[in-house]
Amino acid sequence: MSQSDITVTETATPKRPVRWHIAVFLAPAFVVYTAVMILPLIETLRLSLFNVVGGELAFVGLANFAQLFGDPRLAADFWNAFSNNTIFFLIHMAVQNPIGIALAAMLSLPGLRFAAFYRSAIFVPTLLSFVIVGFIWKLILSPIWGIAPNLMDLVGLKSFFGPWLGKPESALITVSLISVWQYVGIPMMLIYAALLNIPDEVLEAAEIDGITGWSQFWKIKLPLILPSIGIISVLTFVGNFNAFDLIYTVQGALAGPDGSTDILGTLLYRTFFGFQNQMGNPPMGATIATVMFLIILAGVSLYLFVIQRRIRRYQF
Amino acid sequence: MSKARSSFLRTGFVHVALIAYTLIALFPVFLTLVNSLKSRNAIFREPMALPTPKTFSLIGYETVLSQGDFFGYFQNSLIVTVVSIALVLLFGAMAAFALSEYRFRGNMLLGLYLALGIMIPIRLGTVAILQGMVATGLVNTLTALILVYTAQGLPLAIFILSEFMRTVSDDLKSAGRIDGLSEYAIFFRLVLPLVRPAMATVAVFTMIPIWNDLWFPLILAPGEATKTITLGAQMFIGQYVTNWNAVLSALSLAILPVLVLYVIFSRQLIRGITSGAVK
Numbered sequence: 001m002s003q004s005d006i007t008v009t010e011t012a013t014p015k016r017p018v019r020w021h022i023a024v025f026l027a028p029a030f031v032v033y034t035a036v037m038i039l040p041l042i043e044t045l046r047l048s049l050f051n052v053v054g055g056e057l058a059f060v061g062l063a064n065f066a067q068l069f070g071d072p073r074l075a076a077d078f079w080n081a082f083s084n085n086t087i088f089f090l091i092h093m094a095v096q097n098p099i100g101i102a103l104a105a106m107l108s109l110p111g112l113r114f115a116a117f118y119r120s121a122i123f124v125p126t127l128l129s130f131v132i133v134g135f136i137w138k139l140i141l142s143p144i145w146g147i148a149p150n151l152m153d154l155v156g157l158k159s160f161f162g163p164w165l166g167k168p169e170s171a172l173i174t175v176s177l178i179s180v181w182q183y184v185g186i187p188m189m190l191i192y193a194a195l196l197n198i199p200d201e202v203l204e205a206a207e208i209d210g211i212t213g214w215s216q217f218w219k220i221k222l223p224l225i226l227p228s229i230g231i232i233s234v235l236t237f238v239g240n241f242n243a244f245d246l247i248y249t250v251q252g253a254l255a256g257p258d259g260s261t262d263i264l265g266t267l268l269y270r271t272f273f274g275f276q277n278q279m280g281n282p283p284m285g286a287t288i289a290t291v292m293f294l295i296i297l298a299g300v301s302l303y304l305f306v307i308q309r310r311i312r313r314y315q316f
Numbered sequence: 317m318s319k320a321r322s323s324f325l326r327t328g329f330v331h332v333a334l335i336a337y338t339l340i341a342l343f344p345v346f347l348t349l350v351n352s353l354k355s356r357n358a359i360f361r362e363p364m365a366l367p368t369p370k371t372f373s374l375i376g377y378e379t380v381l382s383q384g385d386f387f388g389y390f391q392n393s394l395i396v397t398v399v400s401i402a403l404v405l406l407f408g409a410m411a412a413f414a415l416s417e418y419r420f421r422g423n424m425l426l427g428l429y430l431a432l433g434i435m436i437p438i439r440l441g442t443v444a445i446l447q448g449m450v451a452t453g454l455v456n457t458l459t460a461l462i463l464v465y466t467a468q469g470l471p472l473a474i475f476i477l478s479e480f481m482r483t484v485s486d487d488l489k490s491a492g493r494i495d496g497l498s499e500y501a502i503f504f505r506l507v508l509p510l511v512r513p514a515m516a517t518v519a520v521f522t523m524i525p526i527w528n529d530l531w532f533p534l535i536l537a538p539g540e541a542t543k544t545i546t547l548g549a550q551m552f553i554g555q556y557v558t559n560w561n562a563v564l565s566a567l568s569l570a571i572l573p574v575l576v577l578y579v580i581f582s583r584q585l586i587r588g589i590t591s592g593a594v595k
Contacts, residue, residue, distance in 0.1 A: 129528030
C-alpha cells in the first residue's frame, strides 16, 4: 500500500459510516483462529515459564529450560529426540525430495501415455492415515508374515533381511523410509505443477540450441523449479519437526527399541500427557513445545529471510 | 532415425521406472485389501495370492464389526470432518472476501496474522488447548475436535481463497452494488458461486489431515463414544495385534472410504494442486 492510499482511506473514513459488514465477515474466522490456535499457543509458551511449586503454579523464569537441558536424564532424552528428528528430516530431504523430483520430471514429459494414471496411483499413499501406513508396513516387514524376506529372495537378497523395526540401529531409518514412501506424492505434485508452468517457448528455445534430455533438465528446468524445491524443503522441515503419528503407530509412545526412534513429537506427548507409569507434566511439556516452536521458527525464518531471498526467480 | 530410436528407448525407460514406482506405491495397499478377504491359513501360506473360493473368508470383518463399533467411529469421523470443512469454507471465504475486497486500516497486518498458522503447527499449543477444553468441559466431545480442526484449516483456506477472490471481476460487484445489493448479498450471491472451484480444492486439502489425524482425537476425545475412525482403528489393532484377519480387515475398512473419495475427487484434487493453488 503506498502513502497516497493511506491518506485516501484516512480522509475518507469520517464521511463514511462504519462498515460493520467488514467486521461481520472477519469476526468468525478471527475469533475461532485466535481462541483455539493463537491464544493456546501463547499460553503454552507462557506456561513454559511456570511450574508447580508447593502445590501451586508459580513463575519460575527459565528454570524449566535449565532443568530440560541440565537434568542428565531429561537432557539425554531431549538431545536423543532432537538428533533422531534431525536424521528423520535429513532422510526425507535426501530420499523423498529427489524421488519426488525425478517422478515429476518423468510425468511431465510431453506426450507421455498413462501419465494421469501414474500420477493418481503414486499419490494414493499420501492420502492414507499414518495409522494405516504404519500398520501395513509393520505387517510387511514382520518376520512372522515373511512378505519382505520372500520378496527379497526373488532378487537374491534374502540374507540382507532383518527385523529392521526391532533393531535400534536400523529402526529410525526404516521408520523414516516408511514416512518417505507415504509422502513422496507431495513433492511430486508440487514439482509437477512447477514444471507444467515452464512456458513452451523456453523449452523450444533450449531445443533449438541443442539442449535436450538430461542436460535440458539440469540446465533449464531445475533452475526454474528451485523456488518450489525451497517451499517443499520448508514444508518438509515443519512437518518433520512436529511429526508424531507414524512413530506412535509403528513403535508406540515409547518410540522403541530403546528410544531409538524417539522424536520431539513423541517426547512431547509422553512428557505432557504421561505414559504408563510416568505422570504427565504440563509445564515441562510446554517447555518442550516451546523449544519445538523455536526450532520451527528458526527453520522457517532461515527460509524466509535467507534462502528465499537468494533463490533467483524468473518471471515469464 | 537414430534420434527416434533413442527417444523410443527413453520413453521405454521412463515407463519402466514409473511402473516400478507405481507398484511400490500400491503394493502394500493391494496386499492389505487382498489378504483381508482370506482365511488365516491362506494369509500365511500364500500372502500374494488372490482369494479363491477355497481360501475366501470374511472372518476378519466379522470380528471387527462385532468387537469394535466401527460404524460409530466412522460416523464420528464423518461428522467431525464434514462440520469442520463446512466451517472452514464458510468462515474462510468470509474472511478472505473481507481481506481481498475492502481497504481498511490493518488489512495487511490482519492478513499476515491469519497466515501465521500456515507455517506454525497448531499441535505446539496442545498443552493449553487441552487445559482450555478441560476448563470448558469440552473434553471427549466432537465439538472440541471440530473447533481445533476449524482453527487448523482456516489459515490455508483464507490464503488460497483470497488469491482467487482477487480474480473476481470488479465490474460484476459494482453492477451488483448499483442494483442495490447489500455487501452480504454480493458475497453470497455473486462471489461465492464464482469461487466454487477454489472452494472444492480447499475442501479436499482440509479434509485429508482432519480425517487422518491421530494426535487430537488421542488427546482431546479418546472416549469410546467420540473415537474417530483413525483412533478407533489404532486402538482396535493394538488390541487384536495377533489376530491377523481382524487387523487386515480393520485396515481395509479404514482405507476404503479414503480410496472411494479419492476416486471421486482425484481430478479435482490434482487440478487444484497443479493449478498453483498452493504455491
